[in-house]
Amino acid sequence: EVVALIDSGAFIGIFPDGYEQHWNSNGQTDVDDVEFITLISNDLNAVALMADSNRFAVGESEGAGMVNRLGKQTSLFLALAPLLNQQTYFVSDVVPLQAVSVFQINASEDPLVPLNGDDQYLSAQQSAENWATNFNCDLDGAARRELWGNYNVDLVIYGNCTEQAEIRYAVVNGLDHNVDFGGEFDLYSLIWAFFLDRMDPSPSPLDMTLLSLGD
Numbered sequence: 001e002v003v004a005l006i007d008s009g010a011f012i013g014i015f016p017d018g019y020e021q022h023w024n025s026n027g028q029t030d031v032d033d034v035e036f037i038t039l040i041s042n043d044l045n046a047v048a049l050m051a052d053s054n055r056f057a058v059g060e061s062e063g064a065g066m067v068n069r070l071g072k073q074t075s076l077f078l079a080l081a082p083l084l085n086q087q088t089y090f091v092s093d094v095v096p097l098q099a100v101s102v103f104q105i106n107a108s109e110d111p112l113v114p115l116n117g118d119d120q121y122l123s124a125q126q127s128a129e130n131w132a133t134n135f136n137c138d139l140d141g142a143a144r145r146e147l148w149g150n151y152n153v154d155l156v157i158y159g160n161c162t163e164q165a166e167i168r169y170a171v172v173n174g175l176d177h178n179v180d181f182g183g184e185f186d187l188y189s190l191i192w193a194f195f196l197d198r199m200d201p202s203p204s205p206l207d208m209t210l211l212s213l214g215d
Helices: 002-007 033-045 062-073 124-134 187-198
Strands: 012-014 054-060 079-083 101-107 142-148 151-158 167-172 208-213
Touching (some): 002 012, 002 187, 054 062, 079 187, 101 124, 101 187, 124 151, 124 167
Parallel strands (some): 012 208, 054 208, 101 167
Antiparallel strands (some): 142 151, 151 167
């Protein structure tokens, strides 16, 4: 689905790999992945087409953990979509450098990143509320239920945030650690629409970049 959007010319996609197929999303190793992604961004600035681009980050599982860390420790991205992960306690204590919009998606039956948290992870709700608190959002979020493919989803939106940021928190009921919703549901088009709503209108429509971090 992401490739289809890239092929359509919606954005330029960049897919880096972490060291030995892992990301240092929680300060658990000495690998400086924050610097690694920052260097990639700096290299993009040397390309005329992407020098002033809007930049967004999507990550799944461990990659989502890295996206959370980048959202807190850098000012590289306008919006983030961490999928199947929430903030760790390590990341939640970091004060973000700027307001950023976040579309956090969690699965109710996730055995790897528990919805209610553990000794490493905040609960998914606490993670979303941490983002919202950092950006002075209205914590009385607007809640609604949606159907994504074959799954009912509980969605909460925290608005009125600093610098017009927005925090969205979705729980996919009955789903485990994957993003296969079944049916004709296109998750990445939904995420892309969220990103477009956050986009700085000053760059040209071609100057849009998406960074995707996998497992």
